[in-house]
Amino acid sequence: MNMHVEALSSSLCLLLIILSHFTTPSISALESFIFVGCSQLRYDVGTPYESNVNSVLSSLVNSASFSNFNNFKISVPGSTPSDVVYGLFQCRGDLSNSDCHECVVNAVSRLGSTCVGASGGALQLEGCFVRYDNTSFLGVQDKGVVFSKCGPSVGSDPDMWTRRDGVLSYLTAGGQYFRVGGSGQIQGMVQCVQDLSMSECQDCASEAIQRLKSECASSAWGDMFLGKCYARYSERGYSSKSGNDEEVEKTLAILIGLIAGVAILIVFLAFLSKLFEGKGGK
Incomplete structure (x- = not known):
């Protein structure tokens, strides 16, 4: 019985080691x-x-x-x-x-x-x-285009454009310095520099979104960075995780499943061992 408990304890320790390794955030x-x-x-x-x-x-x-x-x-x-x-x-x-x-x-x-x-x-x-x-720009509105880039054209895809426009319309509603939204595979994001007032942020974000819709009309993704805000959309979305984290999460899920299965098996064997020991005693 103690052997089984020790094995279970070892499995749980292994799980904790794996979790501590894979959940360390990567910022690449x-x-x-x-x-x-x-x-x-x-x-x-x-x-x-x-x-x-x-x-x-x-x-x-x-x-x-x-x-x-x-x-x-x-x-x-x-x-x-x-x-x-x-x-x-x-x-x-x-x-x-x-x-x-x-x-x-x-x-x-x-x-x-x-x-x-x-x-x-x-x-x-x-x-x-x-x-x-050396010139004060703090609290100063700036809607000049600093950087923009559009992805490849995806041709005629009414569903995608409907979803993209819906996401961008949601982002236009504003009320936050940082806002994300999604529909299906389409995800979008807007952000303002927080030295702007909320109304200035709304104005800047609306300008960025309009330019984005105009310049990246048929693109799979698009980025529009103005002086004090930006708007973006993509089929792949945006995450604070690195590109490898999705595979890591899949691997982690498999490992957790395997370890959980081993733990259940150990508990079951321990139960059978105790049961047979009890019958032997009688």
Whole structure:
């Protein structure tokens, strides 16, 4: 009997080990590059402005540990008004604090290496957006197109277009800085930078969705990134998991099923053993 219990205990321990391994979140997909832009203006090494840039980027990284959005105005001692640096980060609304932090760390690192010496820069990854500049953009509406891309045309598919338009109409309703919706295989997403008011967010998102419908009219997927918001739709949808996580989940389900089956068998054998021992005693 003790042997069976020990075997069951070992199986459960194995299950916990497997769970701890496969449920560790992977953020490789969240770090997929979308776009970057650097200011033409430059700053000199060793100036107060460089110190302000470094300070604002460090502040973004630190703040991302406990929030999915924040903005800063940095001016170290000795700075003049022209040395002030403004910065913000915005993580996707479905990210955990840990994933947000990792994404911002990656974004700041890439931005620092791509926009070396630039007085301003902006970088968008799949999971987060980071920007800094010497001109205040905080709380300022910006509906200019920064990046757009449409997938391949799928020809005539009335059902798909109906579903796509329905999803985008749902997203247009707004009322949130981050909103997702789906119909069948079609999933969509809109997000605003949270320095906008809700009405400004609604206005920006509506503009992004209209442009998306116009430019990607017959495409299987489409992305429309404006200065302070974006709208997207896809047949595959969007997830905070990496591309391999779906296969991992299938593998995990199989393993859990096998281990559960073994556990049930052990319990059954233990019951039979106890039953036969009882009869032998009589």
